[in-house]
Amino acid sequence: MAQNQALTAFAQKIAEKTPLSREAQNAFETIDRSLFIPSGLERLTYSLDALPIGAGQWISSPLTVAKMTSLLRVESADSVLEIGCGSGYQAAILSKLVRRVFTVERIERLLREARTRFKALDLHNINTRFGDGSDGWPQYAPFDRVLISCSIGGEVPKGLLDQLAIGGILVAPVGGVIRRFTKRSLGFREEDIEERAFVPLLSGTAPN
Numbered sequence: 001m002a003q004n005q006a007l008t009a010f011a012q013k014i015a016e017k018t019p020l021s022r023e024a025q026n027a028f029e030t031i032d033r034s035l036f037i038p039s040g041l042e043r044l045t046y047s048l049d050a051l052p053i054g055a056g057q058w059i060s061s062p063l064t065v066a067k068m069t070s071l072l073r074v075e076s077a078d079s080v081l082e083i084g085c086g087s088g089y090q091a092a093i094l095s096k097l098v099r100r101v102f103t104v105e106r107i108e109r110l111l112r113e114a115r116t117r118f119k120a121l122d123l124h125n126i127n128t129r130f131g132d133g134s135d136g137w138p139q140y141a142p143f144d145r146v147l148i149s150c151s152i153g154g155e156v157p158k159g160l161l162d163q164l165a166i167g168g169i170l171v172a173p174v175g176g177v178i179r180r181f182t183k184r185s186l187g188f189r190e191e192d193i194e195e196r197a198f199v200p201l202l203s204g205t206a207p208n
């Protein structure tokens with residue numbers, strides 16, 4: 001199968017399992033997942049599984065990326081913060097749907113590789129930062145959307161909730177359950193969506 005046919009079939013397979021907007025389905029068709037897959041695992045490029053990317057980390061299952069993306073309910077003018085860039089696949093999908101993406105990663109090597117992929121794909125609206133994502137990225141706050149791509153044991157760090165714009169949405173796996181927070185002028189609306197497995201959020205940056 002030609003590569004673009006494989007990508008179209010892949011995006012369709014995802015959309016059958018996780019309802020997606022037309023724009024989101026297009027993003028899955030446009031961003032070539034093969035660039036995000038470590039060598040040796042090429043045959044699994046269009047599988048729906050999470051795959052190891054080194055440094056003990058994983059590229060999320062495309063179904064998880066689809067689910068998190070649709071829960072965020074992004075709009076094209078949005079500025080989105082992601083915590084846990086990993087391979088960069090989720091950030092790349094978001095970059096096709098919103099104006100600007102900011103993504104933070106605590107493992108430098110993974111971030112370097114993700115940056116190379118963003119360049120190769122000509123994605124110029126993604127800003128990356130090496131650091132502890134628990135602090136968010138105050139210089140660019142407030143964000144219309146915040147996506148936490150690693151699981152949180154206890155509470156969502158307060159700094160991240162503070163960096164969300166009023167009316168903004170934050171999606172995070174908290175204690176094994178995907179939770180969506182919508183910021184109101186006073187407080188938050190909180191919804192529990194479903195259980196799903198994620199890589200944990202750790203503090204500080206990883207040693208080289």
Ligand code: SAH
Pocket residue numbers: 057058059060083084085086087088089090091104105106107110131132133134149150199200201202203204
């Ligand atoms: N979004 C990724 C999936 C990443 S898995 C993708 O599409 O491939 C979760 C990532 O969160 C891992 O790379 C892990 O290193 C990172 N992470 C964990 N704790 C973090 C923290 N405090 N700050 C930034 N990144 C963190």
